[in-house]
Amino acid sequence: MALTPLVYWAQRHEEIYLRVELTDAQNIAVHVQENVLHFRAQGRGAKGQNEYEFSLELLLPVKPDEKRNRLKAMRQKEEGFVSLKTVFLFVYNLVQFLGFSWIFVNMTVRLFIFGQDSLYDTFHTISDVMFFCQILATVEVLNAAFGLVRTGVTPALIQVVGRNFILFIIFGSLEEMHHQPVVFFVFYLWSAIEIFRYPFYMLGCFNTEWKTLTWLRYTVWMPLYPLGVLAEAVAVIQSIRIFDETKLFSIPLPEAIGSSISFSYILYIYLVLMFLGLFINFRHLYKQRKRRFRTKKRKAN
Numbered sequence: 469m470a471l472t473p474l475v476y477w478a479q480r481h482e483e484i485y486l487r488v489e490l491t492d493a494q495n496i497a498v499h500v501q502e503n504v505l506h507f508r509a510q511g512r513g514a515k516g517q518n519e520y521e522f523s524l525e526l527l528l529p530v531k532p533d534e535k536r537n538r539l540k541a542m543r544q545k546e547e548g549f550v551s552l553k554t555v556f557l558f559v560y561n562l563v564q565f566l567g568f569s570w571i572f573v574n575m576t577v578r579l580f581i582f583g584q585d586s587l588y589d590t591f592h593t594i595s596d597v598m599f600f601c602q603i604l605a606t607v608e609v610l611n612a613a614f615g616l617v618r619t620g621v622t623p624a625l626i627q628v629v630g631r632n633f634i635l636f637i638i639f640g641s642l643e644e645m646h647h648q649p650v651v652f653f654v655f656y657l658w659s660a661i662e663i664f665r666y667p668f669y670m671l672g673c674f675n676t677e678w679k680t681l682t683w684l685r686y687t688v689w690m691p692l693y694p695l696g697v698l699a700e701a702v703a704v705i706q707s708i709r710i711f712d713e714t715k716l717f718s719i720p721l722p723e724a725i726g727s728s729i730s731f732s733y734i735l736y737i738y739l740v741l742m743f744l745g746l747f748i749n750f751r752h753l754y755k756q757r758k759r760r761f762r763t764k765k766r767k768a769n
């Protein structure tokens with residue numbers, strides 16, 4: 469037959485504290501039914517190692533701890549969301565890393581094998597993967613907009629819209645641009661930063677860091693960003709003549725006013741926007757760099 473342990477009682481306004489005098493207690497089972505509390509466990513009590521149990525009848529039924537239950541449920545939901553978010557970001561970053569690594573390695577190998585000739589057919593060999601990666605990159609604007617990552621929507625939007633304008637409008641829609649060496653420089657500069665940025669984020673998903681990679685992510689953009697914008701500006705300027713000649717995307721006007729407005733006017737405006745975008749994102753990246761290294765220094769002290 470089970471023995472009864474020594475039980476100490478303490479009480480506050482709405483709470484009761486019970487201390488059961490057992491050491492090395494195992495298989496503890498506590499149940500509350502209405503106003504009766506049942507306890508059963510094995511352990512060392514007043515009668516040595518044994519099975520102990522008791523039932524305690526209280527004056528009123530025990531109130532379920534709703535606040536704690538609600539908090540517990542919320543925490544479980546939050547944990548589920550956090551792990552789903554981590555998996556999503558990790559997979560996204562991994563796919564982008566693989567895509568941009570393929571682009572970077574492919575272009576490097578082709579440059580070594582074919583030399584200058586490789587500059588002229590970059591678009592045909594690389595564009596499909598670049599289209600895929602850059603369409604996928606729109607996810608970064610959504611991540612920022614929905615607060616999945618700690619970054620501003622504007623820098624992400626400038627980055628994605630800026631690159632996709634060059635990729636789809638300037639390169640994608642003009643066959644004459646496909647064989648221009650500028651495609652090589654633009655694609656190479658874009659992919660050169662991404663092979664550091666995405667693995668840096670992948671490690672970040674697991675709160676891990678590799679100092680050299682962090683340094684590369686927050687430093688390599690310094691020469692690459694202005695060079696990238698410069699290469700993109702060259703591509704826009706080269707395309708102006710072609711848009712004028714082909715009248716592609718030109719806006720038709722009523723005959724009384726003139727024939728049409730050339731798309732090149734939009735490109736002149738875009739050239740100004742590009743340097744504005746460069747200024748905004750350069751400042752943003754500089755702030756991110758300072759924030760990252762300042763926090764690290766403070767943590768180290």
Ligand SMILES: CCCCCCCCCCCCC[C@@H](O)CC(=O)SCCNC(=O)CCNC(=O)[C@H](O)C(C)(C)COP(=O)(O)OP(=O)(O)OC[C@H]1O[C@@H](n2cnc3c(N)ncnc32)[C@H](O)[C@@H]1OP(=O)(O)O
Nearest residue numbers: 617618619623624627630661669689692693696742745756
């Ligand atoms: C409004 C529309 C106007 C359109 C006007 C068009 C104007 C055109 C201008 C175009 C200029 C573009 C030129 C460009 O194409 C040229 C080049 O790209 S050249 C190559 C060099 N380029 C770069 O170096 C830029 C690379 N890109 C970026 O760095 C980002 O896209 C950018 C948004 C610019 C900055 O990134 P972010 O703000 O996210 O900074 P952090 O990396 O420091 O991240 C902040 C925190 O968020 C976490 N995070 C971010 N993303 C992820 C992710 N995918 N997965 C997991 N975590 C992520 C990150 O870890 C940081 O968290 P913590 O601070 O906790 O570490």
